[in-house]
Amino acid sequence: MGQIREPIKKSSIEKKNKIIEKGFELMCENGYFNTSTNDIAKYAGVSTGIIYQYFNDKKEIFIEGVKNYSDTIMFPILDILKNNNLRHIRFHDLRHSCASLLLSKDVPMKAIQEWLGHSTYSTAANFYTHLEDNYKTESANVLANCLKVV
8 A cells, every 4th residue: 555645735634534524424424334435435436546545445534534523523512412401312312302202293103214314114113213202192082082972
């Protein structure tokens, strides 16, 4: 392998950042072990050789992606919680809150599955069926009220 270089020119810095962004995105979508350096190069629109000018391997791309994610998403959310005296929650808990709110507003489970990016309907349904218990109670009440009228 050649010498890893740190870009100086604006276009080179942008190219390296694009490799990090697209590589991390692809690894998050397909999984780390299901993503090759060739996949990253194609997705980022660069040659594989360009990737090896900036990184030794895809692990370095992944680590840089995690750093960017932490700096741009995770830490700002933690700051918002702290600055507003809100209890600490895991970032992943926001997904559950999102699903709960959508379900409470009668958004179909299929739409929630697609919104959250679950690969199958059953995955989403298995996670959030406990929230549908309220609907069972509401349905029973509606049915009971109908039977009272008869």
